[in-house]
Amino acid sequence: MEELIEEILRFPPHDPALLVHAALVCKQWCRLVLGAGFQRRFREFHRTPPMLGFLYSSLSYCSKPKPKFVRIAASCPPIAHLSHCWMVIDARHGRVQLAEPEKNALVIWDPITDHQRRLPFPKQPSQSLVTWSAAVLCTAHGSCDHLDCHNSSRSSFLVVFACSCTSETIICTYSSDTATWSRWSDSIYTHQQSSGYVQPFMPRALVGNALYFGFYQRGRIMILKYELESHEQSAIDLPPLLENGTIDVHIITLDGGLGLATQRESKLYMWSRKDGLLGVDAGWTQTRVIDLQMMFRSNATLTLRPDVAGVADDIGVIFLRTRTDDSATTYTFDLRPIR
Incomplete structure (x- = not known):
């Protein structure tokens, strides 16, 4: 019975080569493993995807930063399409976000299908750009389980671009459905009523319908909260023991x-x-x-x-x-x- 075969084929997800071996056993197992239903139930059973490797930006004194991929799982194939001078910015929901600073462009990349989509930075406001940070996520972030949202018919994504200028920090979003950037949001102000700077090298986190960026103001590290539905922005203080900006x-x-x-x-x-x-x-x-x-x-x-x-x-x-x-x-x- 195929239901029992599925139970047998629930291999640990960190070694996907086992599924390839199983598909070679017979035609029935091959058809089962390649079926969309089995793959969906396989992901639902394991929930958290395995980490097959990680990307990082390699920096040196004599060259520009280049992304490198380090394999962790032996069955993960090497990724060779990283020859451009890209910087690794963010990764979420099956996509990787890279940047070409010299061309003021972002690259959204699916490492499984090798599909790439290049988009320019949003048109800057009249003020001078000081720092920026960006995040990529699934468009249906509030209603999707993200098990296969980067595949085929549901391949739409959202980019959130936070930009600190000389006197304010503002945010705009890019939707792959419309291929356009939204208008810039209103300025972000904290209880000190003064501007700060978004931190480009601090990780970004998605919790529910809110995206969090690192924020720096008057010698203190803070957190910038951006509500994806209401587009409201606010600043969150760190715990009192961590308010020293050097930590x-x-x-x-x-x-x-x-x-x-x-x-x-x-x-x-x-x-x-x-x-x-x-x-x-x-x-x-x-x-x-x-x-x-x-x-x-x-x-x-x-x-x-x-x-x-x-x-x-x-x-x-x-x-x-x-x-x-x-x-x-x-x-x-x-x-x-x-x-």
């Missing part, structure tokens, strides 16, 4: 809500923020402290403490970079088992 802050999602991963010396601090009763803001709560030095205590050649290099927000993974006397190594730290 390393990464915006993440924790248990379906907004979270922070911050590093102070060799310890990683996890913070979460959720609404209380009747939607009242309950503020920040420190949920966990992880001693990074203890995680690498068996590595006798480690000369410097491990540092947080980035996050893969959709799957709850933090990248840690360590250095020895003659090399650097990147580790992945999965947050899900410890939640």
